[in-house]
Amino acid sequence: MLFIAVSTVHSLDVLPHALVAGLVQIDTLLLSTAMAAMGLRTSAVSLRRAGVQPLKLGALLFVFLTVGGYCVNAAVLSIF
Secondary structure (H helix, E strand, O other): OHHHHHHHHHHOOOOOHHHHHHHHHHHHHHHHHHHHHHHHOOOHHHHHHHOOHHHHHHHHHHHHHHHHHHHHHHHHHHHO
């Protein structure tokens, strides 16, 4: 629900552009930190132990989300 509220406020363009730019930089820093933390917890041994199935699933999800996202964007752009 908070995401929808923040998206609405951002879409209304009521916040100063400098504030939005600063918040985007903070968001990027926090996301990068979280991704790095997840990567630091991953070891080659645990990947070998898990096998190839999780990697296949990840690749399938990547393709699905990429193609699905493209299709949704193309459909929305064709409507508007």
